[in-house]
Amino acid sequence: MSEFTQDPLSLPGGPPTVWQEMLAYIGFGPTDAARLLALRPSVRPQMRQIVDHFYDAVLRFPGARSVLANDQQIERLRLSLSHFIEELLTGPHDNEYWVKRRRIGAVHVRVGLPERYVFTAMNLMRQDLCAIAAQALPEAERMATCMSLHRIIDLELAVMSGAYHEAHEERQLRSMQDLIVRNLPVTVLCLDAEGRVTSATRPSTRLLGATAEVGRHYQTFLPESLIEAADLHTQVGRALATGHEITIPRVVLGQRDGARNFRITLVPLEHELARLLIHIEELTDVVRAEQRVHQAEALARLGGLAAHMAHEIRNPLAAISATLQVITASMPEDDRRKGILGKVQEQVHRLDRLVSDLLSYARPVSLRLEAVLLPVVAREAIHASGVPAVLIVEAEERAQADAQQLQQALINLLQNARDALHGANLGLEGRLRLRVAPGALLRVEDDGPGVSAEVLDRLFEPFVTTKTRGTGLGLAISKKIVAGMGGSLSLEGCGPGAVFCVQLELSGSTGGQTSPAGSAGRSG
Amino acid sequence: MTILVPIDPSDPSRAAVSVGVLLARDLRESVLLLHVSVAPPPLARLTELHAIAEPIRAQGLNVRLRTVQGGVVERILERANGPDVSWVVMGTRGRPLVEGASGDSAAWRVLGASPSPVVAVRPAFGGGGLVEGPLLVVGPPEDARPAVLAASLARTARTRSYAADVELGLTLVVRARAPGLPPKRGAVILSFAEDCVQRGRCQGVIEQIPELVLIVGGLDPVGVPRSLRPPARAASGG
Numbered sequence: 001m002s003e004f005t006q007d008p009l010s011l012p013g014g015p016p017t018v019w020q021e022m023l024a025y026i027g028f029g030p031t032d033a034a035r036l037l038a039l040r041p042s043v044r045p046q047m048r049q050i051v052d053h054f055y056d057a058v059l060r061f062p063g064a065r066s067v068l069a070n071d072q073q074i075e076r077l078r079l080s081l082s083h084f085i086e087e088l089l090t091g092p093h094d095n096e097y098w099v100k101r102r103r104i105g106a107v108h109v110r111v112g113l114p115e116r117y118v119f120t121a122m123n124l125m126r127q128d129l130c131a132i133a134a135q136a137l138p139e140a141e142r143m144a145t146c147m148s149l150h151r152i153i154d155l156e157l158a159v160m161s162g163a164y165h166e167a168h169e170e171r172q173l174r175s176m177q178d179l180i181v182r183n184l185p186v187t188v189l190c191l192d193a194e195g196r197v198t199s200a201t202r203p204s205t206r207l208l209g210a211t212a213e214v215g216r217h218y219q220t221f222l223p224e225s226l227i228e229a230a231d232l233h234t235q236v237g238r239a240l241a242t243g244h245e246i247t248i249p250r251v252v253l254g255q256r257d258g259a260r261n262f263r264i265t266l267v268p269l270e271h272e273l274a275r276l277l278i279h280i281e282e283l284t285d286v287v288r289a290e291q292r293v294h295q296a297e298a299l300a301r302l303g304g305l306a307a308h309m310a311h312e313i314r315n316p317l318a319a320i321s322a323t324l325q326v327i328t329a330s331m332p333e334d335d336r337r338k339g340i341l342g343k344v345q346e347q348v349h350r351l352d353r354l355v356s357d358l359l360s361y362a363r364p365v366s367l368r369l370e371a372v373l374l375p376v377v378a379r380e381a382i383h384a385s386g387v388p389a390v391l392i393v394e395a396e397e398r399a400q401a402d403a404q405q406l407q408q409a410l411i412n413l414l415q416n417a418r419d420a421l422h423g424a425n426l427g428l429e430g431r432l433r434l435r436v437a438p439g440a441l442l443r444v445e446d447d448g449p450g451v452s453a454e455v456l457d458r459l460f461e462p463f464v465t466t467k468t469r470g471t472g473l474g475l476a477i478s479k480k481i482v483a484g485m486g487g488s489l490s491l492e493g494c495g496p497g498a499v500f501c502v503q504l505e506l507s508g509s510t511g512g513q514t515s516p517a518g519s520a521g522r523s524g
Numbered sequence: 525m526t527i528l529v530p531i532d533p534s535d536p537s538r539a540a541v542s543v544g545v546l547l548a549r550d551l552r553e554s555v556l557l558l559h560v561s562v563a564p565p566p567l568a569r570l571t572e573l574h575a576i577a578e579p580i581r582a583q584g585l586n587v588r589l590r591t592v593q594g595g596v597v598e599r600i601l602e603r604a605n606g607p608d609v610s611w612v613v614m615g616t617r618g619r620p621l622v623e624g625a626s627g628d629s630a631a632w633r634v635l636g637a638s639p640s641p642v643v644a645v646r647p648a649f650g651g652g653g654l655v656e657g658p659l660l661v662v663g664p665p666e667d668a669r670p671a672v673l674a675a676s677l678a679r680t681a682r683t684r685s686y687a688a689d690v691e692l693g694l695t696l697v698v699r700a701r702a703p704g705l706p707p708k709r710g711a712v713i714l715s716f717a718e719d720c721v722q723r724g725r726c727q728g729v730i731e732q733i734p735e736l737v738l739i740v741g742g743l744d745p746v747g748v749p750r751s752l753r754p755p756a757r758a759a760s761g762g
Contacts, residue, residue, distance in 0.1 A: 194566045217564035219591065234589040237574025240567055275567050 019098035022155055032148035033091050039145055040089040042136035043129065050128045051081045057121045064117045073111070080104070085125070088152055101156060105163025115164045119157060126153045187280040189218065192273055197221045207282060218278065225253050230264055236276065239266040250283075261287040303362035310355045310362070317355070321348045357473040361462060367402040367484050371507040374436050377403050381410035382434055387418045389432035389444075399440040399504035401485045406502075409478040409489070410434065410442065413500050416474055417446035420498065424449040442502040443492070450496050459491060525553045525610045528640070530560060530600050533572045536615025539647035543738065544613035545580055546655060546680040547643075547673075553610060554586035560599045565591055597633045604638045611673075612742070616644040635741030641669050648711075648736040655711050655736065659685040663715025663740070670713045670740045677711070685713075711736040 016024065023029070043050070055078055058064045068074050084104065091097065108118055126149065133145045181188070181199055187207050190199045195217050212221055218236075219227065227233065230251045239246040251262040261284045267277040324345050331338050375393045382389050384407065417432050431447040451459060458464045460479045465472035475489075482489040487504040529544040531537045541557070548555045557577055559565065565573075573589055580587045592599045604612045616631035631644040648654075655677050663670045674685035712735050730737050 191567065193568065195564055195570070219564040219593075228590075231588050233570055233591050234574065234577060234587070236567065237570040237572075237577065237589065240571045241574045241578070 017095055017098075019095050022098075022158060023093070026151050026155055028093065028148070028151045028155060032151055033093055035141070035145045035148040036089045036152060037091070038141075039129070039133055039137070039149075040086075042132050043085065043089060046128075046132060047082050047085060050085065050125060051078050053124055053128060054081060054121045057124050058113075058117045061117050063114055067112045067114075077111075080107075085129075088156065093152070098159065101159045102163055105160045106167065108160070109164055109167035115160065118160060122153060122157055122160075126150065129153075187282075189221070189278040189280075190274045191218055191276040191278065193275045195219070198273060207280065223253075226251065226262070229253055230262075232264070235264075235266055239268045239276065243268050259287075260284045306358050306362045310359045313355055314352070317348055317352050321345065321352075324348065354473075357477065361473050361477050361480065367405055367481075369400050369402055369485060371398040372401045372403045372406065373398050374440065374442060374504075377401070377406050378410065378434050378436050378442060381407045381414065385411040385414040385418075387414040387432060388428050389414055389417075389434045390430070392433055392435040395436060395438040397436075397438070397440055398507050399487075400507040401487075401504055402481075405481045406485070406504075409481045409502065410444065412474040412478045413444040413502075416500075417444055417448065417498065420448040421446060440487075440504040440506045442504070444500045444502075445497065446499075447497045450498050451491060456491075460489070525551070526556045526606075526608045527551070527553050528556050528558060528600075528603055528606075528609045528612045530558045530596070530612070530614045531573065531576060532559065533569075533576070534615065536617055536645060536647055538576065538615070539736070540613045540615040540643075540645040541576055541580070542654060543643060543645050543677070544611075545583065545585065546677050547611055547613065548580075548585050549583070550676040550680040551610065554588065555580055556603075556609075557587065557589045558600065558603055559589070559591045560596045561591065561593060564593060596630050597637075600630075600634050601637055601639075604634070604640045604642075609640045612638055612640050612642040614642070614644055616646050616739070631739075635739065636743075638742040640742055641673075641740065642742040643673060644739040644741065646730055646737040646739070648734060655681040655683065657710030658683055659711050659713055661685055661687045661713045663713075667715045667740075669742075670715045670738075673738065673740055674713050683710075711738060713738045713740060715740050 055074065059068065059074070068077070087097070087100070108115075129149050130146045133149065134142050137145055178199060181190075182202055184201045185203060186201060187203045188201045189197050192198045197214050197216055197218055200212065200214055200221075208222060208226075218232075222232070230248050232248075235246050235248055245268070246266045248264040248266075251264055253260045253262070260282065263281045263283055265277075265279040265281075267279070269275055269277060324341055328338055328341050328345075331341075374395075374397055375391070378393075379391055382391055414432070414434065418428060421428055421431055426448060433443075433445040435443040435445060437443055455464050460475050462476040463472040464475075479489045482502055482504070485504060487502060490501050490503075492499040492501050527544045527548045529541055531541060544555055547553070557573065559569070559573055561569075570589075570591075573591075577587050577589050590603075592603075600612065600614070603609065612634065614631055614634060635642050635644055659674045659678055661670045661674045671685070671687060674687075677683075678685045712733060714730075714737065730739070
C-alpha cells in the first residue's frame with residue numbers, strides 16, 4: 001500500500017491516473033483501506049452467504065437466468081465473487097487493482113449479463129457487508145467502516161459502468177463497421193488466422209456464387225477454378241510471410257468470349273480476428289473494352305491501307321479492261337485469240353470484284369434503320385440472288401433493319417450456300433431454304449457438306465474461304481452489316497449441312513433512322 | 525510436365541523437395557507442391573509451405589502450391605493420375621515397406637499404386653536430401669526407372685552413377701561402402717519391385733545404411749517416365 005500512505009492527488013510522477021482521480025474524487029484513502037482490512041476477519045466466515053445472496057438475487061430475473069443457464073458457469077461466477085470481495089477488503093487499492101476490476105467488468109459483458117442485474121445485486125452486497133460491520137465492530141467504528149464500504153463499492157460500480165459502456169460502444173462500432181463493410185460496392189473478404197472468412201461484402205456472394213458463405217474456409221468459399229488460376233495458396237503464403245501487399249494483376253477464368261478477368265489483391269493484417277484481406281476486382285468489361293479498342297485500331301489501320309490500295313489498283317484495272325475491249329472489238333469473229341482475251345477479261349473482272357468487296361468491307365456502312373417486314377426482304381433476296389432457295393415463313397414480323405443492306409447480307413449467304421453445294425457436286429433443288437422464324441430470326445439452311453473444321457474458328461474473318469474463286473469477304477461483310485443493325489450473324493451447329501442465323505431486333509415502331517454503323521475502325 | 529511433390533513441414537518432406545528440384549531442373553519441368561490435410565489449413569501453415577516453395581522459385585523454377593483435403597494417399601494418387609505428372613517425389617522415414625505393417629504406410633501405398641513413377645526419399649541420417657556424392661543404382665535390369673532417375677540426378681548434381689544388380693548391389697551396400705562411395709555423401713537408388721522378398725531386402729538396406737535412399741516404384745509398366753516418352757495428345761486439366 002505504498003502509494004496510499006499519502007493523498008493520491010499529491011503523488012509524484014506526473015499527472016494522476018484515472019483511478020487515482022476517482023479515489024481522490026470520492027475521498028477513498030489509506031484510512032479507508034485499513035478499515036476494510038480490519039473488517040475482513042468478520043466477513044470471511046459469512047462469505048458464502050453473501051455470495052449466495054448476491055447470485056440468488058441475480059438469478060431471480062429471467063433475463064439473467066437465460067444468460068447464465070449453465071450451472072458450471074454460475075459456480076465459477078460464485079467463486080469469482082468470493083475473490084472479488086476478498087480483494088475488495090484487502091487491497092491494495094492501486095492501479096493494478098483497477099486494471100483487474102476492469103477485466104472482471106469485461107467478463108460480465110462477454111458473458112452477456114445485463115448491467116442492471118449486477119448493479120442492483122451490488123446493493124445487496126453493500127447491505128450485507130454493512131450489516132456485518134454493525135454486528136462485529138465497536139460502535140465507534142461502525143459508521144466510519146460503513147462509509148469506507150460505501151466509497152469502495154461506489155468505486156466498483158463506477159468501474160463496472162465504465163466497462164459496460166466501453167463494450168457497448170465497441171459493439172456499436174463493430175456493428176457499424178460491419179454494416180459499412182458488407183455494403184461496400186467491392187468484393188472484399190476478411191480471413192482469420194485459420195483461413196476462415198469472417199466477413200465478406202455483399203458483392204462477394206454475388207460474384208462468387210452459392211459457396212460464398214461467411215464462416216467457410218477461403219478454400220471452399222472461393223471457386224476452385226479461381227484459386228487454381230491465381231495460384232492463390234502460393235500468393236497467400238507469400239503475403240503473410242513478407243507482410244507486404246501482393247497484387248495478382250490478371251487472373252483469367254474460361255476461354256475466348258466466355259473469359260472472365262480478375263485482379264486480386266492480398267493485404268496481410270496483424271489483428272487476431274483479421275489476418276488477411278482479399279480484394280477481388282472483376283475486370284472482364286474493362287478487358288473486353290480494351291480488346292475492342294485494340295481491334296478497332298488495328299482494323300482502322302488495315303481498312304485505311306486497304307482502301308488506299310484498292311483505289312490504286314482500280315485505275316490500272318480499268319485501263320486494262322478498256323484496252324482489252326478495244327483489242328477484242330477490232331478482231332475478226334473467228335479469231336481464236338478472242339477466247340484467250342476473254343479469259344483475261346474475266347480475271348480482270350474478278351480482280352475488280354475483289355477490290356469492290358474490299359472497299360465494301362473497309363468503308364463505313366451507312367444504314368437507314370426502320371421497321372422492315374422480314375418475309376418481304378427474304379423473298380426479294382431470293383429473287384435478286386438468282387438462287388433457287390425455298391422460302392419458309394413461320395412468322396410475319398418486323399425487325400429494325402436497313403432493308404437494302406439486309407437483302408445484300410442474305411444474298412451473300414444464299415450465294416455462299418449455292419457455291420458450297422456446287423463445290424460438292426450437289427444439285428440445288430430442295431437443298432436450300434431461307435426460313436423466317438419467330439423472334440426476328442432468319443436462317444439460311446443448306447444440305448451441303450457443311451463447314452470444314454479448319455475454317456470453323458475463323459469463318460467470319462476477312463479473306464477466309466474454301467472456294468477456289470472466292471474473295472473470302474462475303475461472310476465478313478454480311479456479319480458487319482448485321483452487327484451494324486444491332487443484330488448478330490452466326491453459324492448454328494457444325495454439320496451436316498450448314499445453318500447461318502441472322503438474329504435481329506424485333507421492332508414495333510415505324511419510321512427510319514440513320515446509323516453510321518460499322519466502319520472498318522468500329523466493327524465488332 | 526510436372527514433378528509432383530507431396531509435402532508437409534517434415535524432414536523427409538524437405539528431402540523430397542530437394543530431390544524433386546534436382547529432377548525439375550534437369551527435365552525442365554515445373555514443380556507442384558501438394559499439401560494434403562483433413563481440414564483446410566490455417567494461414568500459418570500456408571506461410572510454412574511458402575517458405576518451402578520460395579527458395580525453389582528463386583532458382584528459376586515454376587512452382588505452384590496446392591492444398592487439398594481428404595485421405596493423404598487417395599489425394600496423392602488422384603493427382604498423380606494427371607496426364608501432366610512425370611514423377612511423384614515424396615518423403616518417407618523408411619520404415620516399414622513390408623505389406624501389412626503399420627507406420628509410414630503412405631509412401632508404400634503410393635509406391636505400389638501410383639500410375640506415375642514414384643520416388644520415395646528416405647533422408648540421409650543427419651544429411652537431409654542433398655545429392656552430393658556418387659549414386660549407386662540397385663535393381664532388376666528390366667526396370668529402367670532407377671537408372672533414368674540416377675542419370676537425371678547425376679546431371680544436375682554433377683556426380684556419377686554406378687549400376688549394380690540386385691544381389692551384388694545389396695551386398696555392397698550392406699556389408700561395406702563401395703570403393704569410391706564416400707559415406708553419408710552419396711545416394712542409393714533402389715527399385716521397388718512387386719516381389720515381397722525383394723521388398724524385404726530393400727527394407728533391410730534402407731534401415732541399415734546412412735546414405736540418402738531413393739526408392740523407385742509406381743505402376744508404370746513400361747518403366748519409362750512420361751517425360752521421356754513422346755508427348756501425348758492434348759489433355760485436359762492440369
